[in-house]
Amino acid sequence: MKTLQKFAIASASAILLLGLSGCAGMTAQERSTAIGAGAGAVGGAILTGGSPLGTVGGAAVGGVIGHEVGR
Incomplete structure (x- = not known):
């Protein structure tokens, strides 16, 4: 179970970093x-x-909160 948790965290972090690299042309609300x-x-x-x-x-849930904060 620990291996699965570590894999999930590493995968989510990698996806986050790759996703944020595409934020250069986004508006502030899209970035949030x-x-x-x-x-x-x-x-x-x-x-x-x-x-x-x-x-x-x-x-x-995080996307909805980020969207509302970015307004």
Whole structure:
């Protein structure tokens, strides 16, 4: 289980870094949404022990929060 959790965190971090490299042409609100989704995915993975459902749920919640903060 620890290996799966480490893999989920590493994968989410890599996706976050790759996603943020494409933020150069984004508006501030789009950037906030992407950052929120990435942070939510990592948080969801940590809180649920690497559960894919928790990771996706965290990304969705983080994206919505980031979108609203970016307004």
